[in-house]
Amino acid sequence: MEDTPAIATLDLRKTYGSVEALRGLTLEVPRGSIHGFLGRNGAGKTTTIKILLGMTRPSGGSARVLGRSADDPRASVEIRRRVGFVSEDKRLYDAMTTDEMLRFTASAYPAWRADLQQHYVRTFELRPGARVRTLSRGVRTLLALTLALCRGAELLMLDEPTSGLDPAMVEAVLQALVRHVAREESTIFFSSHQIAEVEQIADSLAIVHRGRVRAAGELDELLGRYRRLQLVFAGEAPPGFSAPGILRTRREGRTLTVFSSVGSDGLLDAARALGPVSVDVAPLNLKEIFLETVGTED
Amino acid sequence: MLWYKAWLETRWRFVIGLLLMLCCAAVVVFEYPSVVRLMQQLPAVAPDGEIGRRVAEEIRLSRQFRGFVWSHAFGQDLVTVGTFCSVILGVGGLLPRSAGDATLFTLSLPASRLQLFGVRAVTGLVEWLALAMAPAILISLLAPAVGERYGLGAALIHGACLFVAGALFYSLTLHLSAVFGDPWPPLLITLCLALALAIPGPLLHVPGRGFYGLMSGEAYFQGGRPPWPGLLGTAALSAVLLAGAFVTFRRRDV
Numbered sequence: 001m002e003d004t005p006a007i008a009t010l011d012l013r014k015t016y017g018s019v020e021a022l023r024g025l026t027l028e029v030p031r032g033s034i035h036g037f038l039g040r041n042g043a044g045k046t047t048t049i050k051i052l053l054g055m056t057r058p059s060g061g062s063a064r065v066l067g068r069s070a071d072d073p074r075a076s077v078e079i080r081r082r083v084g085f086v087s088e089d090k091r092l093y094d095a096m097t098t099d100e101m102l103r104f105t106a107s108a109y110p111a112w113r114a115d116l117q118q119h120y121v122r123t124f125e126l127r128p129g130a131r132v133r134t135l136s137r138g139v140r141t142l143l144a145l146t147l148a149l150c151r152g153a154e155l156l157m158l159d160e161p162t163s164g165l166d167p168a169m170v171e172a173v174l175q176a177l178v179r180h181v182a183r184e185e186s187t188i189f190f191s192s193h194q195i196a197e198v199e200q201i202a203d204s205l206a207i208v209h210r211g212r213v214r215a216a217g218e219l220d221e222l223l224g225r226y227r228r229l230q231l232v233f234a235g236e237a238p239p240g241f242s243a244p245g246i247l248r249t250r251r252e253g254r255t256l257t258v259f260s261s262v263g264s265d266g267l268l269d270a271a272r273a274l275g276p277v278s279v280d281v282a283p284l285n286l287k288e289i290f291l292e293t294v295g296t297e298d
Numbered sequence: 299m300l301w302y303k304a305w306l307e308t309r310w311r312f313v314i315g316l317l318l319m320l321c322c323a324a325v326v327v328f329e330y331p332s333v334v335r336l337m338q339q340l341p342a343v344a345p346d347g348e349i350g351r352r353v354a355e356e357i358r359l360s361r362q363f364r365g366f367v368w369s370h371a372f373g374q375d376l377v378t379v380g381t382f383c384s385v386i387l388g389v390g391g392l393l394p395r396s397a398g399d400a401t402l403f404t405l406s407l408p409a410s411r412l413q414l415f416g417v418r419a420v421t422g423l424v425e426w427l428a429l430a431m432a433p434a435i436l437i438s439l440l441a442p443a444v445g446e447r448y449g450l451g452a453a454l455i456h457g458a459c460l461f462v463a464g465a466l467f468y469s470l471t472l473h474l475s476a477v478f479g480d481p482w483p484p485l486l487i488t489l490c491l492a493l494a495l496a497i498p499g500p501l502l503h504v505p506g507r508g509f510y511g512l513m514s515g516e517a518y519f520q521g522g523r524p525p526w527p528g529l530l531g532t533a534a535l536s537a538v539l540l541a542g543a544f545v546t547f548r549r550r551d552v
Contacts, residue, residue: 016551055405056551073410073548081408091400095306107299108407144403 004067006031006155006187007052013060014047014211021047023211024061029189029204031154034181036198036205036219037191040294044211045191046088049159053080066154081109084148088159088191090141094133098126098143102150111152120146123176137164145173149180156180158190162197174201199286209294215261219286226284226292229258229267231276243270247292259284259292300409304421308387312425315383316432322375323433327440330366337361363446364519367437372456373507373514376433380513383429384464385488387422388471389481401552411548419472419540426468430461455524456515462529462536463513467492469539476546 007029014022022044029035039045050056052065054076066082068075092101102121106112121128124142135143141164148156161177162170178201181188192198198205199219206216215222231237237256241249245262256276260267264281271279284292337360359365404414434457441448467488474484495509507516512532517525 050402050552053406055402057549077408077410080406083406085402085406087402087406089402092403093303093306093400096303104299104303105407108409 004031004064005029006033007035007063007065007189009048009052009061009063011061012048012051012058012063014044014051014056015059021211022051022058022061025208025211025213027206027213027216029187031187032181032185033204034177034188034202035190036202037189037208038193038195038198038205038290039191039208040193043208043294045208046159047211048208049085049157049189049191052157053083053085082154084151084153084156086141086144086148086156086158086161088163090137090144090164092132092140092144092147094131096132097128098130098132098135099128101132101143101147102128105147105151109151109153113150113152116150117146120149120176123172138166138169141165142169142173145176149176154186156186156188156190158188160192161190162192162194170197177201195287195290207290207293214293215289222289223283223286225261225263226289227260227264227267228282228284228288229260229264229271230280230282231256231258231271231274232278232280233274233276238274241271241274243267248295261293300407300413300417301421303404304417307390308422308425311383311386312429315379315386315425315429318379319376319383319429319433320436322379323371323436324440326367326371326375327437327444327446329370330363330446331444333360333366363441363444364448364452367448368456368514368516368519371433371437372460372519373510373516376430376460377510377513380430380460380464381467381492382489384426384468385471385485385492387426387429388468388475388488389485390475405552412544415544415547419543422468422472423465426464427461430464431457433457434460452518455518459515459518459525459529460513463509463532465536466532466539469536469543473539473543473546476543476550 005028007027009025009027012022012025012027013020025044025048027048037045037048047056051058051063052070054070054073058071063070065079068079070076070079093104096104098121102117106114106117120126124139124146126139126143126146130139132140132143141161145158145161148158156177158177162173165173174197177188177190180186190202202219204216204218205222206213208214231241233254233256235254237251237254239251241256241258243266245260246267247259247261249259250257256274258267258271268279268281337357340357356369359369407414431454434453435450438448438450438453470491471484471488474487475481478484507514511517512525512528515524517523517528
């Protein structure tokens with residue numbers, strides 16, 4: 001396995017007219033990881049993926065996938081040869097049958113894995129003769145995933161891969177992705193706003209908001225350093241509390257709640273100096289980290 | 299497989315167009331015996347004015363099978379239906395914005411935009427070539443059924459004129475499809491242009507059939523020489539439009 005990251009972007013920018021979709025997005029996805037790309041709708045997730053696959057040109061900055069520049073048309077073809085992709089809309093060719101879609105896609109990928117095709121067709125109960133236009137959104141999603149997983153790709157880019165699936169299928173897909181990474185030593189980069197899914201399978205993640213990465217790192221490391229300090233005062237809580245690493249503070253009557261992205265050790269002394277009657281420190285779960293991170297500018 | 303995909307996307311347009319073009323050709327051939335009978339019953343009339351001149355010209359052409367076929371098939375029906383077919387084949391382009399498209403999946407394939415564009419453009423052109431040539435060949439094959447002869451070489455030259463001139467409409471539609479994405483503006487703009495090109499002859503009293511004269515192979519019918527300058531100029535313009543379409547497609551974000 002090469003040393004270069006699977007994905008590396010630096011100060012990536014994309015402007016559509018007067019709309020800034022990406023405002024200096026810097027991201028690094030290590031090889032062999034399952035990397036969640038969390039963000040609200042319109043945060044810039046899909047735009048980032050489109051730039052990485054050469055579908056959209058960046059307005060500034062750089063993006064490299066598997067060590068190659070995503071903005072170079074020739075390198076982009078090679079990138080797409082080594083990347084499996086599932087689009088957010090899961091659109092495939094309506095006029096083709098499931099079997100034709102599989103054969104069509106297989107013909108474009110020299111490393112196509114017929115054994116995996118057989119496995120996933122059976123696992124996802126795909127009917128070979130069914131026309132794509134007759135498939136439900138859920139089954140189309142499963143077919144799109146099969147087409148991505150069988151490419152023999154080093155990197156899978158999945159844009160909202162479980163949208164349209166029922167909870168049982170979501171679970172089956174997530175398990176399939178985990179097994180795929182373990183067996184094939186590939187990397188998965190998947191965008192989602194389903195926090196529970198990211199928490200379940202990702203080992204690293206980036207939270208993107210308004211075109212910038214607001215938080216990134218190993219999942220355990222993130223969970224280990226985000227803290228909520230709850231300070232209760234005898235009277236009215238003081239209006240402010242500022243220190244490096246504080247995401248936001250919330251004041252409600254006698255209570256001052258402080259959200260920190262750098263743990264609590266360095267803040268406790270400063271917090272106690274305010275004279276609270278009690279200080280309570282609690283870890284944040286991923287949902288809280290996400291909400292506090294994307295809420296910092298709202 | 300990209301070829302197969304392009305074929306799947308255009309096959310119904312092609313098949314319906316082919317049926318229409320073949321029907322036009324067959325109807326003209328099998329109509330000829332009744333026209334001959336009608337001509338024998340016609341009094342020697344010579345009305346005045348432009349209409350009279352046109353009627354007289356039509357009667358003169360219809361006295362011979364070759365003239366009747368040129369006037370009705372290559373000069374009217376095939377040009378009209380063919381223009382519509384060439385426009386329809388060019389509609390859709392490569393980045394359609396309709397709800398059912400699979401643009402993202404297509405662009406995720408390990409193929410360059412030149413490959414994607416080239417396959418789509420060439421598929422449409424080959425289909426248009428078949429639409430232009432098939433009725434010409436059919437006329438030549440069916441002529442003996444009504445006791446006439448129509449040389450295959452002459453039929454193919456008329457078919458080639460139809461193809462080259464019609465390719466301009468195809469290229470313009472594909473070009474506009476690359477610009478707009480939405481299928482309606484290219485369709486309407488090209489059909490309006492096709493209509494505008496039909497105006498000069500009848501309304502402005504300009505001799506000849508203008509662009510549609512080139513499309514029907516009028517110069518070859520009248521003088522026995524293919525209209526090389528017109529064909530080469532049209533082909534060059536089509537090539538420029540296709541190149542422009544590619545440049546637009548290559549730069550387009552999705």
